[in-house]
Amino acid sequence: MTIGINCGHTASGPGYGAVGIIKESEHTRLVGQALMGLLRSAGVAVVDCTIDSSDTQNEYLAAAVALANRQDLDWFISIHFNASKTHAGHGVEVYTYEGRQYQDALDVCANLEGLGFANRGVKAGSGLYVIRKTKAKSMLIEVCFCDNQEDVSLYQGIGVQGIAGAIYKGIYKEVVLPSVQFPAAEKHDPTREEFIEFVGNIAQRDWIERRLVLPSVVTAQAIKESGFGTSELAVNANALFGIKQNGWTGRVYVKDAVEQNVDGSYRTDKNVLWRAYDSWEQSILDHNTYLSERKIGNQTEPNWKNVIGCGDYILAVQYLQNAQLPYATSKTYEESLIRDYIEKYNLAQYDPVGDEMAPDGYLWVVQAGAYKSLDNAKVLQRGLEKMGVISLIKKYAEQM
Ligand SMILES: [Zn+2]
Incomplete structure (x- = not known):
């Protein structure tokens, strides 16, 4: 599984994100980095598609998409924070191509709703450059509104790890198996x-x-x-x-x-x-x-x-x-x-009982074979070596 993560907007200059009570560009990076950490620790290959600076807004978008399209991704995910003119807008929303209701996108919304955000749903983001131009399935997550006090308080209370975890659980299903597989020989409802x-x-x-x-x-x-x-x-x-x-x-x-x-x-x-x-x-x-x-x-x-x-x-x-x-x-x-x-x-x-310890000066020796021919003894030794067993060949008197 390979996932591309874009921490939305540049870190400064053209392409910089919204500035509300918190700065979008700073928090897209905090959440995005935490999400990348979770995915990597689960063994997912992560491609960081974040662009920190650019000469123009369009150049920033094109550079992010170029990074994403360089390889086959299972998901391209762009992290954002919303803002509204009245500062009254609040909640989470996710944009997909033509508003496709991917289960993962619905789950990301539902998981963030579970943390207390209003769920604004999965919407058509075909007008958004990164959604339109990436080859992979893509979603743009507006975590919450960075200019709305209630959303920001909720976000800060949950913390970056909690937010990243909610997104992670939405896109990485292997970690929460719907029906767990186990060997037929194991009875999982035992007395x-x-x-x-x-x-x-x-x-x-x-x-x-x-x-x-x-x-x-x-x-x-x-x-x-x-x-x-x-x-x-x-x-x-x-x-x-x-x-x-x-x-x-x-x-x-x-x-x-x-x-x-x-x-x-x-x-x-x-x-x-x-x-x-x-x-x-x-x-x-x-x-x-x-x-x-x-x-x-x-x-x-x-x-x-x-x-x-x-x-x-x-x-x-x-x-x-x-x-x-x-x-x-x-x-x-x-x-x-x-x-x-x-x-x-x-x-x-x-627990084992009655393990017999050899007296001082003695050892229990494992004997594997006895031969008249030294060559035959070496054949056995090589066979044991292939099994990872190091053996010794010694000459013993026949009456032991
Ligand atoms: Zn944004």
Whole structure:
């Protein structure tokens, strides 16, 4: 997907935008840049079609269109702010070629209406140069009126990120899937027992393979965070844990986040990007990878390194919370995870028992083959190498 974004008008001189209570040219750039950021972080190729200066208004328009037409775009979007003679005009409107009622354009209007702006609808903008001359489907968004006090107050209250998020949700549908696909092997309306068994088995298999997070702990977190697979993220994004985008290059899901402040009060962060998955299984595996790799700030070692490989659930849960950045802000998280989940549902049944450690000075060695011919031994060694396994050839006495 490739989207061209034009932050409307030049930054100064000919082509400069309307000046109301706020300056159009400044805010088309703030909203446009935020929108480009959201799209890029979702993996969308963005072409910046903004022109900062030009000798004439017409030259500015032609330059923006030339940038847009240089490649095939799925959408060309020009961001603007409206103004009216009486300063009474208010609300959002979107212009398209011949007023085509594209679903994306209708959604942009509806999403901004959802934030409190009057919805003036999708209108014919065929007279507008950038709509008429761009090859791609195009829309020109008049976010609100920059000379109307009510609109400006509303706009400033919501903030640039919130406005950009509303536009983003209108044009980038992959992030909010209408019907979520998941593998047929996964039952997404399980009973509690089925859910526990599903997560427990995957967590156990991953523990045996990668030894990252103890299965009882992973399963308890999945139940607590997803409500046995019923949360919005579990249903719409196949995500059993609420992990924010942080470095994730896969699909994302947009949802507000309720966060606790240091003083204990709560706030809502609008339009936060969350990791979205192809399956619940992928979500479980990514949760373990995330805990084993995540570094905060300038940490040189992963924040939850003590959790990794820890075979005791009481210690592992303590390490989750005693890390430099605790896993959860809730003071009762540790106790609740152990008492209300791990012990209540006997999740330790998925933890390994009886792993036998070799005594001091001994190692368990994996034997792959024994040959009379050194050449035959090397054939096996090369075969293993192709599978990424480095092996040693040693000569042993036949009676071992
Ligand atoms: Zn304008």
